[in-house]
Amino acid sequence: MKIIGEKINGTRKRVAAAIAERDQTYIQDLAIKQSEAGANWLDVNAGTHPAQEPADLTWLIETIQAVVETPLCLDSANPTALQTVLPVVKKTPMINSISGEPERLEKILPIVAEHGCEVIALAMDDKKIPKTYEKRIEIIDAILAATRAAGVADGKVYVDPLVMTIATENQSANIACDTIRAVHEKYPEVHFTMGLSNISFGLPARKQINRAFLTLAMQAGLDSAIMDPLDKELVAAILTTELLLGRDRHCMNYVRASRKGLFDPPVKTG
Numbered sequence: 001m002k003i004i005g006e007k008i009n010g011t012r013k014r015v016a017a018a019i020a021e022r023d024q025t026y027i028q029d030l031a032i033k034q035s036e037a038g039a040n041w042l043d044v045n046a047g048t049h050p051a052q053e054p055a056d057l058t059w060l061i062e063t064i065q066a067v068v069e070t071p072l073c074l075d076s077a078n079p080t081a082l083q084t085v086l087p088v089v090k091k092t093p094m095i096n097s098i099s100g101e102p103e104r105l106e107k108i109l110p111i112v113a114e115h116g117c118e119v120i121a122l123a124m125d126d127k128k129i130p131k132t133y134e135k136r137i138e139i140i141d142a143i144l145a146a147t148r149a150a151g152v153a154d155g156k157v158y159v160d161p162l163v164m165t166i167a168t169e170n171q172s173a174n175i176a177c178d179t180i181r182a183v184h185e186k187y188p189e190v191h192f193t194m195g196l197s198n199i200s201f202g203l204p205a206r207k208q209i210n211r212a213f214l215t216l217a218m219q220a221g222l223d224s225a226i227m228d229p230l231d232k233e234l235v236a237a238i239l240t241t242e243l244l245l246g247r248d249r250h251c252m253n254y255v256r257a258s259r260k261g262l263f264d265p266p267v268k269t270g
């Protein structure tokens with residue numbers, strides 16, 4: 001299971017303030033903590049100000065690269081912003097994301113192919129996010145035809161079934177898992193990822209929901225997630241689920257994590 005650290009996201013209030021104030025220390029602390037916790041990529045999202053996005057994203061990237069070597073996952077739907085920042089990115093980044101929208105495919109796919117990037121493909125087009133998994137598969141078919149035509153190998157593509165909150169869409173987790181199963185069946189080389197915490201927006205005790213959903217989605221074939229690597233119990237759930245799914249030969253990762261104290265309860269004070 002590959003972890004994409006979610007924390008450097010300008011839609012989070014504290015991060016938006018750090019971007020506005022050019023507070024390097026706050027961003028660098030998030031980068032270091034997530035990398036030390038085992039993040040394989042750091043998602044970098046500059047927030048929702050299109051005019052400022054290229055400048056803000058450039059600042060974020062340079063700030064992060066000054067302290068960690070972890071590859072970045074550039075979280076932007078804006079081809080211009082992506083083109084602007086690529087020259088400052090040191091390690092080949094993951095691009096988050098393309099979708100069935102023709103403009104995004106036309107403008108972002110050449111960048112992905114040229115730089116050999118991994119790329120997240122959202123199961124949506126320019127109309128809307130489809131409710132049924134059948135419609136999502138149709139869109140994924142069209143996107144994979146386009147990535148293959150551009151010379152991008154299926155193994156570089158991470159399909160994102162698009163997770164809606166279970167608070168307003170009762171079948172959200174089921175639709176995501178069904179989409180993963182169906183795409184995996186049809187395209188065995190393709191990887192999967194999702195914005196895990198999306199599932200719990202608007203509900204109490206979110207970590208509880210995130211953890212259980214991760215386990216279900218891994219059973220369906222999820223092999224990566226945009227998630228909080230600092231949630232120790234979530235990381236413990238990954239290791240335990242991998243063990244149970246037969247993805248941990250000789251139980252080595254599980255035993256090693258146990259020796260390192262990952263499963264120990266926190267020390268109670270007072």
Ligand code: THG
Nearest residue numbers: 006009012096097120160194195197198206226228
């Ligand atoms: N798919 C893709 N990219 C994405 C998303 C997706 N990028 C953005 C988002 N969705 C994934 N990132 C986040 C980041 C933070 C949160 C949710 C999704 C979030 N954080 C809470 C907070 O900031 O307070 C804490 C969550 C918690 O308690 O664990 O909600 O779907 N391709």
